[in-house]
Amino acid sequence: MVEQKIWNDCKAELKKKLNPHNYDSWVKPINYVSYKNTTLTLAVPSTFFVEWIEEHYKDSIKQVFNTYSGVDIDLVLRVDENQRKGPEKAAGLAEKPPIKKPVAAQPRNKSGLNEKYIFKHFVVGKSNEFCYASSLASANKIGEVYNPLFLYGGVGLGKTHLLQAIGNHVLQSNPGAVVLYLTSEKFVNMLINALQHGTMANFRRKFRNLDVLLVDDIQFIGGKERTQEEFFHTFNTLYELKKQIVIASDKFPKEMRNLEERLRSRFAWGLIADIQPPELEIKIAILILLAQQNGFVLKEKVADYLANKINSNIRELEGALARVMAFASLTGRTIDTDLVEETLRGIYDDVACKMDIKTIQKTVCGFYGVKFSELISKRRSKSIAVPRHIAAYLCREFTDASLPEIGKSFGGRDHTTIMHAVSKIKNEVEVNTKVYNEIHEIKKIMKM
Numbered sequence: 001m002v003e004q005k006i007w008n009d010c011k012a013e014l015k016k017k018l019n020p021h022n023y024d025s026w027v028k029p030i031n032y033v034s035y036k037n038t039t040l041t042l043a044v045p046s047t048f049f050v051e052w053i054e055e056h057y058k059d060s061i062k063q064v065f066n067t068y069s070g071v072d073i074d075l076v077l078r079v080d081e082n083q084r085k086g087p088e089k090a091a092g093l094a095e096k097p098p099i100k101k102p103v104a105a106q107p108r109n110k111s112g113l114n115e116k117y118i119f120k121h122f123v124v125g126k127s128n129e130f131c132y133a134s135s136l137a138s139a140n141k142i143g144e145v146y147n148p149l150f151l152y153g154g155v156g157l158g159k160t161h162l163l164q165a166i167g168n169h170v171l172q173s174n175p176g177a178v179v180l181y182l183t184s185e186k187f188v189n190m191l192i193n194a195l196q197h198g199t200m201a202n203f204r205r206k207f208r209n210l211d212v213l214l215v216d217d218i219q220f221i222g223g224k225e226r227t228q229e230e231f232f233h234t235f236n237t238l239y240e241l242k243k244q245i246v247i248a249s250d251k252f253p254k255e256m257r258n259l260e261e262r263l264r265s266r267f268a269w270g271l272i273a274d275i276q277p278p279e280l281e282i283k284i285a286i287l288i289l290l291a292q293q294n295g296f297v298l299k300e301k302v303a304d305y306l307a308n309k310i311n312s313n314i315r316e317l318e319g320a321l322a323r324v325m326a327f328a329s330l331t332g333r334t335i336d337t338d339l340v341e342e343t344l345r346g347i348y349d350d351v352a353c354k355m356d357i358k359t360i361q362k363t364v365c366g367f368y369g370v371k372f373s374e375l376i377s378k379r380r381s382k383s384i385a386v387p388r389h390i391a392a393y394l395c396r397e398f399t400d401a402s403l404p405e406i407g408k409s410f411g412g413r414d415h416t417t418i419m420h421a422v423s424k425i426k427n428e429v430e431v432n433t434k435v436y437n438e439i440h441e442i443k444k445i446m447k448m
């Protein structure tokens, strides 16, 4: 069958694009069902797979298939009972529809909100209670308590979740409210579009009629002057009308480069609340909650084991759990520490040996052919910045050094600079095969 062959080619292409662990966990188990009238139907082992693929891989799959078939397809994922095995099926566990809405749930009409991000699904602890409480307070009394509310914290710590929860909460208690969630990139695109089509009046009206404006990842407006100007006016109008503005950023206003002073000062008018990396208890609670939402049982002991393995952010924790749940539903095994160990082996390995910063820096220099003096210099060219980020990431993962200590060893850089380098590489490892392989090689050289 021609279509079956196209699908096989797609799989081969996806294998090249994705890192091997992601490919094995998520794409390999997918089976071809049919291709009719531009609809491609694929079979996966569980409802949980459907959700995860919808959120993380659907676009890549569609894109690759479109390239091969030359047609813009619709992708339908279907659960194949035969692919599922073992006790879960027998116990009817995996039959249960997940409590969590499918991730691809339509955004609430035009608000840009996803109903799965609500306060009830947000686990609160020391590291995030400040952000949580101020978000809830703002949602309960829009425009009255903290305006603007500026949520600040590292990647994957829950900013988007809270921003969306505010919007959902407002709509829940007041369905007539006009709420808009968007990223600053989307704001830029909408603005460009309006400028190109001469529809600025519409653009302004849209924004200035809002009751609640939720802007995610505001750091991306740095350096974009026209956008900043327009945002400034939008901000002022809403502020004067006492409408709620909430902004999320992975940079503190003071650290945002190329941000106009007048915006910087406005961001600090209300409240700046920060989220810290999660403590162990939160990580455990989140894992148990997520497992439960997906119809799996996760014992505290197992959650503890998993939480201890993942030292970074909650997004990564979710990713690791997702892998474990996928493996469990494929093999029909219950989730215990052995299963976790097997699933995550080689991905989040325990620190096998203690490294020192200097050794890591030298190895990375040798691997990329850059001089040590360049590695710790202020130069920002890509050929140096990438090795520098990777070295910083490895130092963070494989030494006990604190962020400020690492910063000091990298030419006196600020700890937040190191933090960003580390989170950047962590994300890259997930999506960029080249970076993933290079790090793998470096680790091999260092016998990590």
Ligand code: ADP
Pocket: 121, 122, 123, 124, 128, 153, 154, 155, 156, 157, 158, 159, 160, 161, 162, 286, 314, 315, 318
């Ligand atoms: P950020 O926007 O800060 O990068 P996100 O809000 O996207 O992070 O969070 C990453 C993932 O972790 C999301 O799926 C989110 O639902 C989840 N998450 C983060 N914090 C919590 C929490 N305290 N409780 C439950 N889930 C959380």
Ligand code: MG
Pocket: 156, 159, 160, 161, 216, 217
């Ligand atoms: Mg976010």
